[in-house]
Amino acid sequence: MVRSSAGRAGLAQRARIVLLAADGESNTAIAEKVGVSRPTVIGWRERYAASGLAGLEDEPRSGRPRQHDHRSIVAATLKPPPKKYGVTHWSSRLLGQHLRISNGTIAKAWRAYGIAPWRVETFKFSTDPELVAKVTDVVGLYLAPPENAIVLCIDEKSQIQALDRTAPMLPMQPGLPERRTHDYKRNGTSTLFAALEVATGKVTAACKPRHRHQEFLAFLKQVARAYPHDELHLVMDNYAAHKKVEVRDWLAANPRIHVHFTPTSGSWLNLVEVWFGIIERQAIHRGTFHSVKDLNAKIRAFVDGWNDRCHPFVWTKTADGSRHGSGICPVRSARQ
Secondary structure (H helix, E strand, O other): OOOOHHHHHHHHHHHHHHHHHHOOOOHHHHHHHHOOOHHHHHHHHHHHHHHHHHHHOOOOOOOOOOOOOHHHHHHHHHOOOOHHHOOOOOOHHHHHHHHOOOHHHHHHHHHHHOOOOOOOOOOOOOOOOOHHHHHHHHHHHHHOOOOOEEEEEEEEEEEEEEEEEOOOOEOOEOOEOOEOOOOEEEEEEEEEEEEEEOOOOOEEEEEEOOOOHHHHHHHHHHHHHHOOOOEEEEEEOOOHHHHOHHHHHHHHOOOOEEEEEOOOOOHHHOOHHHHHHHHHHHHHOOOOOOOHHHHHHHHHHHHHHHHHHOOOEEEOOOHHHHHOOOOOOOEEEOOO
16 A cells, blocks of 8 residues: 555654653643643654554544546536536536535546546438438448549638728737737628549639539539539538529530539538538638738638649548448548
8 A cells, every 4th residue: 555645754853752752852842842731742653652653653634535437437427417507517626515525536537437528519300201312312422433524612701701800910920829809800701612533632612702502503603613524523511592583494405514412501511511611720721911902812822722732522421321420521641
């Protein structure tokens, strides 16, 4: 058994009392030298006289020793906090107070079981009656694309705000992150239409002021011009503008272009959503834009730079696994 530092210090103090007594010191003198009361000195001398060295050990304490089983802590964590606390989930400090144990013990149990009450993820069920067929169709394009054809994932990222800060940003320095003002100015919005070529990661893009079917049809024609002689398979979601009569008529007049719709509430199957996340993180979220024209120019600059270094994304789930997925794109970068 490993003794605590407090236990070892207590034994050393008691041993000193016994040794000073053996040297002929009085109880009062021993108490002053050791820093304890005179009755304490008398008590330990009596226990030593009766039991020897064993008498200097701590006696077993009454009652059941307190034990903190990780499973009981996890079980308490998984139950909603009582209404009297007025919180939606536990913190380690609050649960520690509730169970009368340290928050460090709570944190240790959470780490052991992978519990993170402060985290939350979202999901949405698809009620599409053709869910299985559509997932199988789209994932089939990713895992086994048609020969001599190009698979493109198409969508629009609407309402991108041209935000400008009220003061110039302060650049990053050693020991300091980039800093910017909390408030900002709104300078309008833009919509980014993008077509991601699955095999290469190349993106065909256009910025437009609105995202009606007219703009979408104009973008489809731009994509068709970018691939004038190829059979195209387009993956897109069920947004109303994608299914307008004008769009359907144009697709019917261009039989080399085939459309594959993702299931309802299943737009995460569309790989271009992954690329939208990349441009948001790398070019939009921390950007400053003096006007919509400035925003569009910087988006085009990112697209040009991306196409110089582009790479495909590799779908890693089968159709069956994708149907039962969490709603997070099961994709990894081809560059690893």
